[in-house]
Amino acid sequence: MNYARFRPRYVLACAASLVLASGAAILTTTAAQAATGCRVNYVVSSAWPGGFGANVTITNLGDTVTSWRLTWSFGAGQTITQLWNGSVSQSGAQVSVANVSYNGTITTGGETQFGFNGAWNGTNPVPTDFALNGTACTGSVGTSAAPPTSGPVVTSAVPTTAGPTTAGPTTAGPTSSAPTSGPTTSRPPACTTPGGGSGPYPAGYETSGSLPNHTIYRPECLPTEKLPVLAWSQGACSANGTAALNFLREIASHGFLVIANGNPNGSGSSTASWLTQSMDWAVAENARQGSKYYGRLDTSKIAVAGFSCGGLEAYEVSNDARITTTVIFSSGLLNDANDYQLRRLTKPIAYFIGGTSDIAYPNAMDDWGKLPSGLPAFMGNLNVGHGGTYDQYNGGEFGRVMVLYLKWRLKGDQNAGRNFVGSNCGLCGTQWQVQQKNLTL
Missing domain, CATH: 2.60.40.290 (Immunoglobulin-like)
Known part of the structure; x- marks a missing residue:
């Protein structure tokens, strides 16, 4: 489908599945x-x-x-x-x-x-x-x-599909692994609930009656460390909260609370206001006595992100004062009349795009050229096309890099940050095509 400036908001329909091997x-x-x-x-x-x-x-x-x-x-x-x-x-x-x-x-x-x-x-x-x-x-x-x-x-067996999509905690994938950066952290010894992801906190998902139209990904057993928050909008602005299950569960397993637009296997479309609802809910639950999340969330560290149409929704709320960073996956503004959303950016932003074959590539690069002077920004292009790697085991390469980025921006992990900063950055000179603006550790 055509993805060009001045075109109506698009609906994405794509699927990618690879047979993976792991050990x-x-x-x-x-x-x-x-x-x-x-x-x-x-x-x-x-x-x-x-x-x-x-x-x-x-x-x-x-x-x-x-x-x-x-x-x-x-x-x-x-x-x-x-x-x-x-x-x-x-x-x-x-x-x-x-x-x-x-x-x-x-x-x-x-x-x-x-x-x-x-x-x-x-x-x-x-x-x-x-x-x-x-x-x-x-x-x-x-x-x-x-x-x-x-x-x-x-060794661990690897599923040959993208993973289960039914509601409830899942068990696909290893139940523990060293994090990609920073000191190794273990989940509490009493935690025996199975979960997924490669991080130290095997993760699943749940829903909450006080947050309709959302899916909440979290460590099955909450760690002692506070969890930063990621509000996520799906591709096609889909109201299916498990559309990127492997990718979002992987992030949660590294000690994050991820709130995705849409119910598990839901239908229909989301709006940008759902991302605001996610942030409102996290702040309220962190302050509510009796909540399992009472005092367990770091609501001073919130990221908003989205894939494709979901990236447009992330742009819409990126001026919320609570947001620490915005992350855009395979997306770009469709109409120059919306460039005001770029001009009002004041917090760091990162783009992860699928290379020149990604239908969103021209728009993303156009946005990149219009970012405010002095804004810290990262642009990474991986030649995988518009479909990304979200359905791959633990979210594939996009999952790995998103964990590193969030560890840096939301947890202050300088080792993770070195993957994005400087001429000798960890992603520089790899399969990623990297551009940087105003980045320092």
Whole structure:
């Protein structure tokens, strides 16, 4: 369909589904600088015929290291084609990834993360022989002279569909994993309710009689830390609150309360006022004694975001004084008469667009050129088209990057912010095409 300036508001109908593969390796190692231990989470975040994406998180369990090199071997001829947040070399099956200038130090209990795209043919098994700074992973803190023949590997089955769309908490996907940045945080030991997402707080969704026409995504067991809030509007301005289930549940699993326009599997269309209702409800519930959210939300940190038509609704409310940041996915204003919505922006904004094949690309780039001078802004283009990666396992690459952005803007995570700031940012030089305005850590 045509998506151009001066055209009527559009209705989006799109679907994307990929067969994904995933695995996680949880290992312990020592560093050459000191007798240390570590945990490595290797997770395949997306896959397509002949290719895949993976995220690797190293958690330091021992003494601080000031530089690191992680090595492993692929077991089925996989090759790395592009890597970010590290420097890679590969010889045959042997892979070596070293730190870059901004992430060499890992303090005790801290972590660092890198990601890559790779090529595969036939099978894509998880590596089992990770070593840090030349010392093999042994499964305990200490030293080891040689890699074991097999490490303690934990894998998880991956659904071959986009995930369930029925109302209620879901169980698809791993129930816990290290977060993409910042110290590892565990959910309370008493929490045994299943949920989804790759974050430390497995998440599901619910509805509330006091907030009609909405779906609320939250950690199944609320953590002790306060949850920042994301108000979300669906593609096509749809009133189906589970239209982006995998994507929104992934965000919630990293310690956010996500309120989506629409009931689970709902029908009809939303309006921008529903986003305001989401913010009103979160503020009220945080202050209401007897609410499960009483004092548990950080209502000083609220993001508003939307995909496609939902992005237009996010623009409409972006001048609300409670909003910390606005995030636009594959969207742009349809009529120059609405450019006043750009001129009134005063808070940071980010765009995540599907590349030149995205029907919203021209409008998004037009908006980018009209942003107020001095406004902190990020533009990321990923060549996936208008459909994005929302239906992929844990929201795919858009899910991964949105978590990082919200950790930075709503939780003050500077390591996450480094993915967006500077000429050597974590997304710079990757499959993302990056533009920046007025960004500082």
